Amino acid sequence: MAHFMNSVLEGLAKHPDSILIRPALSRTPPLSWGSVSYTEYAQSLNKAAAYWQRTFRELGASENDVIGIWLTGELWTDLVHLFAISRAGFVPEVFSNLFAVPAGGVIVHDLLEDNKAKALVYDPRYATMVEQMNLTLPAFELIDPTTLIVGPNSPGPLPVVQELDVAVIFHTSGTTGGKPKPIPQTHRWIRALATVHWPGIWQGDYDNGPDVFNNLGSLAHAGSAMSIPTMVPYGACLVLTSRLDMSMEEFLSAVHDCGMNRLLQYGGWLSKLVRIARESPDTLKELQSLRQVAYAGSVMNPADEAWALANKIPITSLYASTECAPCLVSNLGSGDTYLRLIPGAQCKMIPVEMDSESQGDTIRQLYELFAPRSAPNCPHISVCNREDGFAPGDLFEEVGPGAYAFRGRRDDWIRCTAPGFCDAKGQEDNVMKTCSDVVNGCVVVGNNRPYPILIVELHPGSMSLEAASEDSKKLKEEILRRIKPYNDRLFSFERIVDPLAVVVMSPGSLPRNTEKNNVKRKATEEAYAGLLDDLYASTKL
Incomplete structure (x- = not known):
């Protein structure tokens, strides 16, 4: 199987003059935005990959060895270094600013050891923490990839991989046993994300230019980090906002100045924007003008969701997890936000056995999403929580044929x-x-x-x-x-x-x-x- 970076490199070459990233250059008005073309990103990627390949090979690291990378998740160059390590033939283990806590250095140290990492690269803002970690492996500060100079024939070819080989390692946003749990993503998983699950989310207009998305959170978390393999093959653009919960001013600027036409938010952040739109005709007008507004990660305030639907905002709900990728999405224009399996997703909705009591003659049957081992989006075997696959632990109720309403996690049902x-x-x-x-x-x-x-x-x-x-x-x-x-x-x-x-x-x-x-x-x-x-x-x- 080809390395997942092959399709990234092909996409970068296919859209050389298109804009890939529009990073925010300011956090307060007047807002301004930078511009990084596909060619500029490809050049920076190539330079950083050659630099890291030479650096790690001199340490004795081999192809497909793990390299830790600790990012703030705020800079477009984070996406360069992350995928440059992949391009160099290694497996990045990604740490975010969530680890910038008093015990963060110890946790990073332990996770690097658990995954047999050969080195750590880190943002200079974490230098003091890294110095206190007593690492037994070499550590290197990130540098500006645009300033590097490399030879014309480097880096070399991508390594040969198997579809279930680990490609990138992310981590859960919560802790288990005192530390986040590694979530390895395989080459098969990333290809399924880019060819089935990500395209399956987006509906509506495709006739008036490329898609322009915002980032969903930190670039060091799977949701936004995977924007490179998911967007590059289609010539899309990423608007890198200055904060997670966009202000009205930044939202309007992203639409007017960057051409943002698809919005992806966590439910709580979208509720905040919808509440602004209730009082701001300009915000409402621009939300209505978008190709699609999708929310994930948390249930949206029901009153805000109903108002958005009633006021013709093209809103859809989305279900995704770090382990299984996006799997369910509501139908745009249906008038509701009930979830359906993404076309092509090889997942199932299976009945859940829970203690229950009848109310009259009715027992509410709940279901959970299940990704069998044969499904391309089934996570790495180390993550699978069942012998035959993986279930994220979220519960759904069937409200119509093939249509489901999210009913929380198993632990949202208290005993x-x-x-x-x-x-x-x-x-x-x-x-x-x-x-x-x-x-x-x-x-x-x-x-x-x-x-x-x-x-x-x-x-x-x-x-x-x-x-x-x-x-x-x-x-x-x-x-x-x-x-x-x-x-x-x-x-x-x-x-x-x-x-x-x-x-x-x-x-x-x-x-x-x-x-x-x-x-x-x-x-x-x-x-x-x-x-x-x-x-x-x-x-x-």
């Missing part, structure tokens, strides 16, 4: 003491749908407890925490009034019906995922264990 599971994610979605004017975020906790407790963050514009404390009972009762129609449909052990089961906190109190901005349930349970112990001890609901 009440008796008699069964509570759909905590469903409760949270309903709270955000009915109470978004007073609630900024929420989480339902109480795993292995007698009943669930709702913790809410006040909306910054609603009232102060002091005012809420003075009239806490009325605020809680108002929230309970709004969620009552939903609660009335639940089993008795699932319901949140008493003010004592509602906790009000100030904005920003709940632990969140840094990039996706999701409230983390397990971390909340741990952070407020004492508060929960006191609540359960003092109340008998």
